[in-house]
Amino acid sequence: MIINLRGVRGSIPVPGKDTIKYGGNTTCIEITTDEGDKIIIDGGSGIRQLGNELMKQLPVNCSIFITHTHWDHIQGLPFFIPLFVPGNNIDIYGSFDPVYMKDLKTILAQQMEYCYFPVRESELNANITYNNLKEGEAIQVGSATVTPLLINHPVLNFGYKVESNGKRFFFTGDYEPPLNIYLPEDEGYIEYQRLIDQQKQILTNFIQDVDVVVADCQYTREEYLTKKGWGHGTHDSCIEMARAANIGTLYFTHHDPTRTDQELDRIYQEVMSREDLPSTEFYIAKEGTIIEL
Amino acid sequence: MPIHHDQLIDMVDKIPTFQESVHRILALTTSPDCSAKDLVQVIEHDPILTIKVLKLVNSAYFGLSQEVTSVNHSVVYVGINTIKNVAISVATTGALPKTNKAGLNMNRFWEHSLAVGVIAKLLAEHKGVGKNEQANYFVAGLLHDIGKVLFAHFIPADYQQVLQKSEVEKIPLHLAEKQLLGFDHSEIGAMIAEKWQLPTDLISSIRGHHTAVEQEQTPLSLAIYAANQAAHYLELMAQAADNGDQYALSRATDIDNSLPADVKTWLGWPLSEVSKWLSNLDEEIDKALAFIDLSDGE
Numbered sequence: 001m002i003i004n005l006r007g008v009r010g011s012i013p014v015p016g017k018d019t020i021k022y023g024g025n026t027t028c029i030e031i032t033t034d035e036g037d038k039i040i041i042d043g044g045s046g047i048r049q050l051g052n053e054l055m056k057q058l059p060v061n062c063s064i065f066i067t068h069t070h071w072d073h074i075q076g077l078p079f080f081i082p083l084f085v086p087g088n089n090i091d092i093y094g095s096f097d098p099v100y101m102k103d104l105k106t107i108l109a110q111q112m113e114y115c116y117f118p119v120r121e122s123e124l125n126a127n128i129t130y131n132n133l134k135e136g137e138a139i140q141v142g143s144a145t146v147t148p149l150l151i152n153h154p155v156l157n158f159g160y161k162v163e164s165n166g167k168r169f170f171f172t173g174d175y176e177p178p179l180n181i182y183l184p185e186d187e188g189y190i191e192y193q194r195l196i197d198q199q200k201q202i203l204t205n206f207i208q209d210v211d212v213v214v215a216d217c218q219y220t221r222e223e224y225l226t227k228k229g230w231g232h233g234t235h236d237s238c239i240e241m242a243r244a245a246n247i248g249t250l251y252f253t254h255h256d257p258t259r260t261d262q263e264l265d266r267i268y269q270e271v272m273s274r275e276d277l278p279s280t281e282f283y284i285a286k287e288g289t290i291i292e293l
Numbered sequence: 294m295p296i297h298h299d300q301l302i303d304m305v306d307k308i309p310t311f312q313e314s315v316h317r318i319l320a321l322t323t324s325p326d327c328s329a330k331d332l333v334q335v336i337e338h339d340p341i342l343t344i345k346v347l348k349l350v351n352s353a354y355f356g357l358s359q360e361v362t363s364v365n366h367s368v369v370y371v372g373i374n375t376i377k378n379v380a381i382s383v384a385t386t387g388a389l390p391k392t393n394k395a396g397l398n399m400n401r402f403w404e405h406s407l408a409v410g411v412i413a414k415l416l417a418e419h420k421g422v423g424k425n426e427q428a429n430y431f432v433a434g435l436l437h438d439i440g441k442v443l444f445a446h447f448i449p450a451d452y453q454q455v456l457q458k459s460e461v462e463k464i465p466l467h468l469a470e471k472q473l474l475g476f477d478h479s480e481i482g483a484m485i486a487e488k489w490q491l492p493t494d495l496i497s498s499i500r501g502h503h504t505a506v507e508q509e510q511t512p513l514s515l516a517i518y519a520a521n522q523a524a525h526y527l528e529l530m531a532q533a534a535d536n537g538d539q540y541a542l543s544r545a546t547d548i549d550n551s552l553p554a555d556v557k558t559w560l561g562w563p564l565s566e567v568s569k570w571l572s573n574l575d576e577e578i579d580k581a582l583a584f585i586d587l588s589d590g591e
Contacts, residue, residue: 134356
């Protein structure tokens, strides 16, 4: 299995001199199995260049899994050229949105309405299927199995586990470990904490011993104090996840758009100098990083 | 057969009170800073609401892999934003009788109410109404015809004649109600909404959904009027397309042509144009039906 990080930025693409090293494109992860099956997680702006490369060998057959439909995870889709070309086969998977009562196709069609984009969804010429996933429902893509788990974010967000030939990979999408809505002195505090712990245990069990995890780490612990409930993780939450699930390697991703290359290096050094880190190898996700499993 | 105003009040008095919890949820959720703890407490203090929220979150609609067993659990699992929306929807659809002897087709009633709710919400979205307020448009659409249910439930024999008159003479139901009963469903619907102490603009949107003569129309009233007409228009156009029903076609055209000037101005297009961007309406309604299926509260 080869994993290629095509976009590692959160919120909005930030090209420029300050983001040359780690990259400015928003979330997109390309996974190629040993048999050549192509799985793409999220369609942030990083998917554009991937599409251009895939066009070199037609027809393109791939499966795109969307963690959630916030802009930075779908904004590259209208620029994914394989969608426009007859003969390509593209299966798109994601969650139905029960709050706005919309499925993926509706959301993407609205993204491509004339007032936002010159070509409508109905004019995409590839063979496209839209599939609403249920939590825990495993999807077979060639030799790989992709399983979604619902994890906390302001909208329903699927973390995806990809397994193939004994290799296991997990991407959180956007994830903030749930917070207790009660104060320690409130009556409901203990019960709520029990539910949070139970939910975290489900995630831990789901990703136990996974080889590589790419995890949302938009904020530092200092920044997080004023960003609680915004739906993103910190280095601490990633480290805790890695420790609990005995993760081999974890990449910190979804870098805040304000973060420069220098800041990312500095923060990484500070985090790595902490005592009591688990045996997991930690890296900063970098656009173009290729991970071979 | 005309009914007295006292009878009308009597009917309204007999309908169950809209629970306090529903007011509190509507009030809480209009604030962007709605506290998760407060919302959970309101839901938990109302056993019926709790059951409905859990039933919906556990339905195939959400497709969760674990069973959600408490309101707190639902918040941890699917998030407070989702539960907020679920609570509004289930809270507002629970207080109505499910059957009647008047022959009012409840499935069609809900389908139409849902269509108006969904269209009103889409119109609100299109007009740049804030996400927080869009739920009010959905609720107003859902409740706009609620007076019909009351008539069908409390004066079934009289209402059966009203329904027949509308059918035979091919006149709109609210006119048949006015002619035979002296009141129409928008009036009694507004009285119920008053009893339930719903927000003022929601009450006037129910009262005005057939008249649209108020001096100062709120965007909500205009949206409900327009959404109701659009739903009727679309239904008639679908009928005309299905079986070449020329009468349906001419009624649809009449509806479009007789849209009041202020509604037309607010809408910005004729109804035929509105229908173009509502092409996925059926799909939207199918999804919204999951909420309505819960209205028996079992």
